[in-house]
Amino acid sequence: MNGAQHILDTFHRHSIQTVFGYPGGCIMPLYDALVDDVRVEHVLCRHEQACALAADGYARASGELGVCIATSGPGATNLITGVANAHRDSIPMLVITGQVPSGLIGTDAFQETDVLGMTLGIVKHSYLIGNANELPAILEEAMALAQSGRPGPVWIDIPKDVLLAGTTPTPMRQSTPQDHSCPNLSGALAMLRAAKKPLLYSGGGISLAHAEKNFREFAQCSGLPAVVTLKGIGNAGKHSAYNLGMLGMHGSRAANRAVDECDLLLVIGARLDDRATGKLDGFAPNARTIHIDADAAEFNKLRDADLALRGDLNAILSGLSAALQEAPLAISEWQKQCQTSRTTGGFQAADNEEPLAPITGPAFIRQLSRVTPDDTVIACDVGQHQMWVAQQYQFDHPRHHLTSGGLGTMGFGLPAAIGAQFANRQSTVINVTGDGSFMMNAQELATIRRYNLPLKLIIMDNQCLGMVRQQQELFYSNRESQIDLNDNPDFVAMARAFDIPALKIERTDQIRRGVETILAYNGPMLLHVAIAREENVWPVVQPGGSNTDMIDETRRTPADNKEQVA
Amino acid sequence: MSTQSHPQQTPSYTLTCRMSHEAAALERLCQVVRIRGFRIAKMAVESVLEGTDETLDIALTIQGARPVAVLQSQLEKLHTVAEVKLASPALAHAASRIA
Numbered sequence: 001m002n003g004a005q006h007i008l009d010t011f012h013r014h015s016i017q018t019v020f021g022y023p024g025g026c027i028m029p030l031y032d033a034l035v036d037d038v039r040v041e042h043v044l045c046r047h048e049q050a051c052a053l054a055a056d057g058y059a060r061a062s063g064e065l066g067v068c069i070a071t072s073g074p075g076a077t078n079l080i081t082g083v084a085n086a087h088r089d090s091i092p093m094l095v096i097t098g099q100v101p102s103g104l105i106g107t108d109a110f111q112e113t114d115v116l117g118m119t120l121g122i123v124k125h126s127y128l129i130g131n132a133n134e135l136p137a138i139l140e141e142a143m144a145l146a147q148s149g150r151p152g153p154v155w156i157d158i159p160k161d162v163l164l165a166g167t168t169p170t171p172m173r174q175s176t177p178q179d180h181s182c183p184n185l186s187g188a189l190a191m192l193r194a195a196k197k198p199l200l201y202s203g204g205g206i207s208l209a210h211a212e213k214n215f216r217e218f219a220q221c222s223g224l225p226a227v228v229t230l231k232g233i234g235n236a237g238k239h240s241a242y243n244l245g246m247l248g249m250h251g252s253r254a255a256n257r258a259v260d261e262c263d264l265l266l267v268i269g270a271r272l273d274d275r276a277t278g279k280l281d282g283f284a285p286n287a288r289t290i291h292i293d294a295d296a297a298e299f300n301k302l303r304d305a306d307l308a309l310r311g312d313l314n315a316i317l318s319g320l321s322a323a324l325q326e327a328p329l330a331i332s333e334w335q336k337q338c339q340t341s342r343t344t345g346g347f348q349a350a351d352n353e354e355p356l357a358p359i360t361g362p363a364f365i366r367q368l369s370r371v372t373p374d375d376t377v378i379a380c381d382v383g384q385h386q387m388w389v390a391q392q393y394q395f396d397h398p399r400h401h402l403t404s405g406g407l408g409t410m411g412f413g414l415p416a417a418i419g420a421q422f423a424n425r426q427s428t429v430i431n432v433t434g435d436g437s438f439m440m441n442a443q444e445l446a447t448i449r450r451y452n453l454p455l456k457l458i459i460m461d462n463q464c465l466g467m468v469r470q471q472q473e474l475f476y477s478n479r480e481s482q483i484d485l486n487d488n489p490d491f492v493a494m495a496r497a498f499d500i501p502a503l504k505i506e507r508t509d510q511i512r513r514g515v516e517t518i519l520a521y522n523g524p525m526l527l528h529v530a531i532a533r534e535e536n537v538w539p540v541v542q543p544g545g546s547n548t549d550m551i552d553e554t555r556r557t558p559a560d561n562k563e564q565v566a
Numbered sequence: 567m568s569t570q571s572h573p574q575q576t577p578s579y580t581l582t583c584r585m586s587h588e589a590a591a592l593e594r595l596c597q598v599v600r601i602r603g604f605r606i607a608k609m610a611v612e613s614v615l616e617g618t619d620e621t622l623d624i625a626l627t628i629q630g631a632r633p634v635a636v637l638q639s640q641l642e643k644l645h646t647v648a649e650v651k652l653a654s655p656a657l658a659h660a661a662s663r664i665a
Contacts (some may be wrong), residue, residue, distance in 0.1 A: 116590050120597050125645040128589045145645060445592040 003132045003163040004033040007096065010139045011040050018043060018058060018422050019220040020051040024071025025111055027098030029163035035322045043451065045421060046443040047245070050415035052082020052095070053441070057416025059091045060402045061377055062423035063210060065147055066093045072100055073111030076157070077118070081409060082487060083153045084122040088406025089231065090208050092151035094143055097130070101161040109508040115157045132165035149179075150295040153210055184500055186268035187307050188266075188290050189323050192222075195264035195288075197334045200224040201247070203276075204231030204405065205269020205293060205313065207398040211332060213318035215268070216240075217273050222324050223331065224266065225338035228254040229276045232269070234395035238374075244342050249541045250387040253345030256336055256547040257286050268292045269313060272302045282546030290314055344520030347391040355509035359531050363461055365392040365432070367511045368458070372519065376400060377420045381413035381437030384466040387537040389432055391530070411440030414457070418444060421453045428456070428519065435461040435488050444500040448524045456518045458498075458528040459491050462533045470536045474551065496524040502526035576629040578607065580653040581638070586646045587613055587620040595624065602637045604630030621648070635640060 001009065007030060011019070015202060020043045023031040034042055041390040045051045046071040055066030066086070070079050086093045090377070100109040116128045125145055127138050142154040149152040192198055200222070206215045212235065219226055219236050227247040228235055230409065236243040259265070265287040270276070277283040291298070291305035299308040309316060352363055365388045370484050378393060380386040386403060395450040397399045402420060404412040417431035438459050448455050465483040495502035502525065505514040518525040539550040585591055592611065599606055607613065608627035613620060630637070641650045 117593060120590060120594050121601065126590075130589070295643070297636070297643050299639070300633065301636055 001167060002029065002033075003129075003135050003158065003165055003167055004029040006136055007163075008033050008037050008040055010143075011067070012138070014065075014143060016065065017041055019067040019069055020045055020054040020419065021057070021069030022046075022048050022051055022071070024073075024075045024076060026072040026095075026100055026160040027069060027075070027163070029160060030069065030098070041251045041422075042069075043418070043447070045415065045418070046446050047441065048078030049082050049411070050418075050441050050444050051235065051449070052079045052093075053064075053085060053409070053412050053415035054419035054422075054447075055093055056082060056086045056089075056091050056412075057379055057419030058423045058555070059086070059093055059419070060089075060416070061399055061420035061429075063207070064423070065143060066091065066144075066419065067096070068093065069096045071098045071111065073113050076113060076115045078093075080119065080122065081407075081411075082415075083119065084154065085404055085407045085409045085412060086153040087122045087124070089204060090151050091153065092147040093153035094146055095123075095153055096304075097155070097156055097157050098163065099157045099159045100449070101552065102130075103161075104145075105159065109360040115155070122153070123155045124150075126155040126157070128157045129159065129162050132162045132167045133170050135162060137166055137170050137535055150205075164378075180312045182319050183309045183311045183532065185309070185316065185319045185323065188320065191264055191288060191290055191307060192266070192320075192324075192329060193327075195262075196331070196546070197262045198224055198264040198266060198329070198331065199258055199262035199287070200226040201229075201259070201265055201267045201270055202226065202232045202235045203229040203268070203270025204398070206232060206235045206544045209269060209294060209313040211269070211313040211317055213268035214314050214321070218317045218321045218324075219243075221321050222329060223335055224329070225258055225335060227251070227258060229270050229273065229405070230390055230403060233390055233401050233403075234398035238305055238394040238396045242338060244338060245347055246390050248273075248278065248547065249543070250391065250537050250539070251276075251547070252342075252347050252391070253539060253550060254338070254341040256550060257341055257345060259287075260548050262287045265289045266292070267305075268317070269294075271298045277302070278541050278547035282548060285326070331414060334410055352508045355507065357360055357508045359506060359508055359511060359529055361388040361462075361531050361535055361537075362392050363508070364460065364511055364529060364531070367387055368430075368515055369393040369434075371512065371515045372430070373428055376430060377402065377417070377424060379413045379417035379420055379429065379431045380404075381431075381440075382410045382432040382467075383407045383434045383437060384462070384470065384535070384537050385432055385434045385437075385460040385467075387467075388460075391537075412435040413437060414441045414444045415447075415561065417455055417457075418447055418453060421455050429454075430456040430458060432458045433458065434464060434466060435459055435485055436465045438491070439488075442494070445495065445500060449498050449500060454522065455524045457495070457524070458518075458529060459526065460529050460531055461488065461491065462531050462535065463488060464533055466533075466535070467537070469533075470540070471543075473536070474540065491526065491528045500524045500526055502528060504528040504530065577633055577634075578627060578629045579634045581626045581628065581634075581641070582651045582653055583622075583626065583641060583647060584649045585622050585624070585644070587622050588646050591622060591646055592624075594646070595641065598640050598644065599626070599628055599637065602630075603632040603635055603639050604628040604634075614617070625653075633652040
């Protein structure tokens, strides 16, 4: 068995059935081995970046390892954005690239790049295989490492001669067993009981730890008013009584107000990202902090914790729930205050009563949320539409909301949706995108067609880079610079060129029928939604500002006070 | 007039670190030091063979204004790092208890 065949054998043993890749010179031995393999489905994307993002979407939607493959040089460099995206959001991923033959490394050979060197900062770990006998042990270690503790991408760069050489496995390295221990919870419970206004703040770490069930039990039995980060959306389910929604730059007034007023912040599986906290000096000024996470490096990184608990989130949440079920918290006044606040300061989008009125982004997403099944997976891109989805769509599970949180990668949504559809073949998967983001990986329409994926694509088209335009309007004296996309292609014709049916809507009375039409169609379909160019995401906090200084629509710059630049 | 802070005014720390001698081991370590806000003032490296495993013993003098405990935990997170010790203890996060 040569190195390439050994990789496929390892995939079989670990039940890896789907990989995303693109062939080329130095990875050819692996593609040659794939010819004789019937157990691994190789999904050929049309760009290596899309391979990595599809593997990311597969991992997010399934909770399993995503795998992507590319060749050396440009194949590897094209993967980088997708791998960085996975790294920033702690997504378990195995990346395999071919490298020039060992003897040519360092000679500026054709399609040679120092992949190990240039990717150090965007991986959990990486390897350059020195000889074929190392490959079996490193593959096992890499797969375990990608999925253990705080997950992340692990990259294996394999010279072509290693892929072709016979392997004699060396002994496996001793791996550190997963820590499922539970730290002492008495301190946390004492702080919770002493607090009058405790607030639960959860993030993407809940689903990364597969702790969704225990989190919901804890949220329910504690009765804690709760806020979520962008990646924590769905943690509490759509029917949670005390969920105040997303906090931060585009968070709800209710969520940011609760953070400002609380006297104890219980942070679970979140890293206190600047988009969530705003200016740190003004963040939760009256609160003591308990920080619970799988990664000790997050403690005290941005805000000192009064108590930090590192461990298995399932064990910790389960322990806290058991204690609180015996003796519930007495916080009814605070609960009542937060519920009232949610009524007045939650995300609200008025449904437009005028049938011929132009479509507004928030109202469209709210309608979409009403029409789609509960288990629908929404893969967003980055920009205004991403925030409207975060604000208005009612998610029942965090794995139903795929969004590029840390890196903010435009072009994420379409390949991520492809990955999610391969992970959930029967589910409804929708890519909600903007006209800017869509064009960054539009070539993947060919992948949808090739595999006849029943994906639904919704382009919210405001003919500009809306989020940049919004910030230029609000924070750069309305000086618009390089945001116009009014020469977009005809998206309906473009989809049809890939043999994907499409339709366009532009009036409020067309929303429901448009969404129902694409959902009912047995195959991929694109919905082109024309929305107003001047629409903004509200509320908004100025970058670097405090979350208490939320700006709303009444402070919008008048349209006539506008200067066009470039 | 330069607005750069003088290196001597920046807190200085000495770390010792043991890590496996894999490809790019030192680059990985140095990159974390840099990106987390420190500069390396002095560095000594020795390769040590323990049985069949080759490790690196590294002594680092670093300068930076950020809390060194944050850097220490980021270095400890590296897969190939076995141990990081702060030789000249920094001011610890007195307010924080980590269980």
